[in-house]
Amino acid sequence: MAGFTDLPIATMPHKEPSCARSMPSRAPREEVAPRCRTFHKMVFGGLAVHTRPALVVAATLAAGILAAEWIRPHPALCAALLVPLTALLLAGRRSGALVLAAIALCGALRWTYVQTVGRGNLAAWTDRSVTLVGTVVSEPAREAGGRVTYILAAEAVQGQPARGRVRVAQRGGPAPAYGERVAVSGTLSPPRRAHRPGGFDEAAFLARQSVYLVMESGPADRMGPGRLDPFRRAAVAARLRLEGVLYRALPEREAALLAGLLFGSRTGLPDDIADAFRAAGVFHLLAVSGGNVAMVVMPLLWFLYRAGLGRRAAAALAVPAVAFFVFLTGASPSVLRAGLMAVLVLAGDLLGRERDALNTLGAAAALLLAAVPGLLFDLGFQLSAAATLGILLFTRPIQGWLEPRLLRALPERAAAWLAASLAVTLAAQALVEPLTLRAFGTVSPISPLANLVVVPYVGLLTPLALGAVVLGLFAPPAVWLLGFAGRWAAQGLVWAVKALASLPLAQIDVGRPGTGWVLLWYAGLAWAALPAARRLPDALLPGLCALWQAARPRAGAALLALLGAAGAAFSWRLALGAPPDQLEVVFLDVGQGDAILVRAPGGHAALIDSGPAWAPAGGGAPFDAGEAIVVPYLKRAGVRRLDLLVLTHPDADHAGGGAAVIRSVPVGQVLVSTARAEEFYHRAALAAAAERRVPVRVPREGEVLRLGPEVRVEVLGPPFPPIRGSHSDENANCAALRLVYRQVAFLLACDLEAAAEDRLVERGYVLTADVLKVAHHGSRTSTTPRFLAAVRPRHAIISAGSGNPFGHPHADVLARLRAAGAAIWRTDRHGTVTVRTDGFRLRVEGSRGRPESEEGRPPLAWSGRLIGAW
Numbered sequence: 001m002a003g004f005t006d007l008p009i010a011t012m013p014h015k016e017p018s019c020a021r022s023m024p025s026r027a028p029r030e031e032v033a034p035r036c037r038t039f040h041k042m043v044f045g046g047l048a049v050h051t052r053p054a055l056v057v058a059a060t061l062a063a064g065i066l067a068a069e070w071i072r073p074h075p076a077l078c079a080a081l082l083v084p085l086t087a088l089l090l091a092g093r094r095s096g097a098l099v100l101a102a103i104a105l106c107g108a109l110r111w112t113y114v115q116t117v118g119r120g121n122l123a124a125w126t127d128r129s130v131t132l133v134g135t136v137v138s139e140p141a142r143e144a145g146g147r148v149t150y151i152l153a154a155e156a157v158q159g160q161p162a163r164g165r166v167r168v169a170q171r172g173g174p175a176p177a178y179g180e181r182v183a184v185s186g187t188l189s190p191p192r193r194a195h196r197p198g199g200f201d202e203a204a205f206l207a208r209q210s211v212y213l214v215m216e217s218g219p220a221d222r223m224g225p226g227r228l229d230p231f232r233r234a235a236v237a238a239r240l241r242l243e244g245v246l247y248r249a250l251p252e253r254e255a256a257l258l259a260g261l262l263f264g265s266r267t268g269l270p271d272d273i274a275d276a277f278r279a280a281g282v283f284h285l286l287a288v289s290g291g292n293v294a295m296v297v298m299p300l301l302w303f304l305y306r307a308g309l310g311r312r313a314a315a316a317l318a319v320p321a322v323a324f325f326v327f328l329t330g331a332s333p334s335v336l337r338a339g340l341m342a343v344l345v346l347a348g349d350l351l352g353r354e355r356d357a358l359n360t361l362g363a364a365a366a367l368l369l370a371a372v373p374g375l376l377f378d379l380g381f382q383l384s385a386a387a388t389l390g391i392l393l394f395t396r397p398i399q400g401w402l403e404p405r406l407l408r409a410l411p412e413r414a415a416a417w418l419a420a421s422l423a424v425t426l427a428a429q430a431l432v433e434p435l436t437l438r439a440f441g442t443v444s445p446i447s448p449l450a451n452l453v454v455v456p457y458v459g460l461l462t463p464l465a466l467g468a469v470v471l472g473l474f475a476p477p478a479v480w481l482l483g484f485a486g487r488w489a490a491q492g493l494v495w496a497v498k499a500l501a502s503l504p505l506a507q508i509d510v511g512r513p514g515t516g517w518v519l520l521w522y523a524g525l526a527w528a529a530l531p532a533a534r535r536l537p538d539a540l541l542p543g544l545c546a547l548w549q550a551a552r553p554r555a556g557a558a559l560l561a562l563l564g565a566a567g568a569a570f571s572w573r574l575a576l577g578a579p580p581d582q583l584e585v586v587f588l589d590v591g592q593g594d595a596i597l598v599r600a601p602g603g604h605a606a607l608i609d610s611g612p613a614w615a616p617a618g619g620g621a622p623f624d625a626g627e628a629i630v631v632p633y634l635k636r637a638g639v640r641r642l643d644l645l646v647l648t649h650p651d652a653d654h655a656g657g658g659a660a661v662i663r664s665v666p667v668g669q670v671l672v673s674t675a676r677a678e679e680f681y682h683r684a685a686l687a688a689a690a691e692r693r694v695p696v697r698v699p700r701e702g703e704v705l706r707l708g709p710e711v712r713v714e715v716l717g718p719p720f721p722p723i724r725g726s727h728s729d730e731n732a733n734c735a736a737l738r739l740v741y742r743q744v745a746f747l748l749a750c751d752l753e754a755a756a757e758d759r760l761v762e763r764g765y766v767l768t769a770d771v772l773k774v775a776h777h778g779s780r781t782s783t784t785p786r787f788l789a790a791v792r793p794r795h796a797i798i799s800a801g802s803g804n805p806f807g808h809p810h811a812d813v814l815a816r817l818r819a820a821g822a823a824i825w826r827t828d829r830h831g832t833v834t835v836r837t838d839g840f841r842l843r844v845e846g847s848r849g850r851p852e853s854e855e856g857r858p859p860l861a862w863s864g865r866l867i868g869a870w
Helices: 029-043 053-071 075-090 096-115 202-207 230-249 252-263 271-280 290-306 311-328 333-351 357-371 373-377 379-406 412-440 447-474 476-501 515-532 541-576 625-636 658-664 680-691 754-762 785-791 811-819
Strands: 129-136 148-157 165-170 180-189 213-217 221-225 583-587 596-600 604-608 642-647 667-672 704-707 711-715 737-741 744-748 771-773 795-798 823-826 833-837 842-846 861-863
Touching (some): 053 096, 053 357, 075 096, 096 357, 096 373, 129 165, 148 180, 165 180, 230 311, 230 447, 252 271, 252 476, 271 447, 271 476, 290 311, 290 447, 311 333, 333 379, 357 379, 412 447, 412 515, 447 476, 642 658, 658 667, 667 680, 785 811, 795 833, 811 823, 823 842
Parallel strands (some): 165 213, 642 667, 795 823
Antiparallel strands (some): 129 148, 180 213, 180 221, 583 833, 596 604, 704 711, 711 737, 833 842, 842 861
């Protein structure tokens, strides 16, 4: 986790501010000045921002990039604004505000340039079948199902010169090598946006790598070496050879683990090992960063010093070694940051400059953002920079607070080691935790303990393993030693991590906090860091000193009360997962299947169906929407318990994810349309319920359930007696439901057939609903005009997979819905559809667009039976 942080922070001389000159005249100078200095020393003791300009430059660049991402200006506008600022600066008006504005505009200009001009000229070929020639500029990754993905820097398309980057998914044929020139054929298309809130956004992920088009291709035509610098190609070839030594000496599981520790490789790493590292809070060890760079630089410098080289000569030789190691390990954001920090420190040695780790971090971040502005949105870069900044800011204060307390119970050396180890972990987590919470919605309370146990072990294991691997290259008989020792060492590490991950409360799902809570966390940390700052601009000190003098009697109590209230609110937010104040019904985009989350006021929740699952007959990768989509969404949404899970019928597109949901989230009871376990996935869900002792029953037609005090769940099926002789009896006898909250109703029609719809109408049930979940994914055997006349929906939501082989939704059904006046929402086009209501009116929104009847209107559709006031 630690970055390249073993470099001493230079102490710089500073003048005391002359704040007494500007203080109000009623306080004598000799009284005010000491008070001002006391306050100044207490609050602004060591950060010394004005002596670390690189921090300011990095922060200002980041602000400019963020502003450009939000506003989306054209590069010409940024350039036009930058011209007069540059002219003013050249004319000698070098105020701090102008300099910062110019830096922010440079960041905005760089990002907008990458987003527009940097796209290349391939956009004109979108949605066309083409042959593309280019160089492979990323290491090919083999994915589940056998396909190989890589990024191709285009040189020609259909025989014409081309410029741009494309993510290629190749099926069949050998994978090309990094740096190889290939020709591939397929259809260029834009990457898909996130289908569900919080889901993976492929388009945004690839855009940060300057990739805006994707292609599915067959085997590539390999054309020899491409246009790539030999230095980087040699580094990648060296890593592949080193990994080859690992895989020859060790079983696949242990080799994949050591490859992750040494080179940051995730290829072949078993899921159970990766999950254990995540749960124990030590997954950062599988990302190459400062510790790995130090593992290379420190022995190299020691060897060069022992060889009689001076400080500058040793630094000059170490710089290319660091660069080679960065490319050897894949140049991930964390190793880029650590490697650049190391290069800057070595450059300082060459120039005879003093070392300052904070300023070095700022300079590294500024250079990386200037070169690759998309890194700002990369979670790996964010975590690496935040962890390093946290270590540099908070390690010493935390260690100074811990050590005297540990000395009361431990010997001096043990207390010092324990305090230092805990301080590094806690300091890094202080800045990293909000980011991981925002990204994953989980916390690992045992992380400090796990780091105490695992980090020293890994710190000993990695240099020994690296040395053994390098030795294995030049002395193949020595590989047996690596195989013997490395196997036991890797297995011991896995055993320790899994033991830690199995502890109670090792990983807690708390839901993802909102942006406001993250900002509040950082605001609290900023306040805590102020005592370590050294100086505030003199122009602000007089006013602050006067304010402090006036407010000091109550400031401490007020601040403590404010932080206490914020902490309590944050804890409450984490404890309850922030259930909605309104009824929220979420139609998840799970492809060709159904999964509907209902969140009622008071924190009650139900899941209607669990998404599809399948195992391809040809031996491809199986898919379980419950595990891949539904459970992650529940965790991100802070849903830690389901009052009710309804599997409307046994088909795999509705019950496929049931077992994964039941094993991952506590469930109050399971309702099924039939207790017969004939379908494989239905049987698996019932087995999971029996394993977890969750009651399972078949609801009665006409039964009324409650989801909290105000939400009524009316059971409209399975019908009794069962329907026989329909187009599909299993669909006709599904568990249809009608949700009623005050004056708003939802009809969830599962896979009802026309015969079942007619029976509901004939039996006189109240079917009117503001929102209709269209039956059977829009099949033409359902959603009859008679049924629609009874329901009278304002919104119709169809859950169907994009390009599904069944032709869902059918054109006839869409025509009927339009004739009924319903706004049509489709998960294959609009992504996850979320409906919120206070019981009087509705707010409907899709994660990827508007319903076809709302085009040209505002993106949020408000409707419902307006009874009462909002």
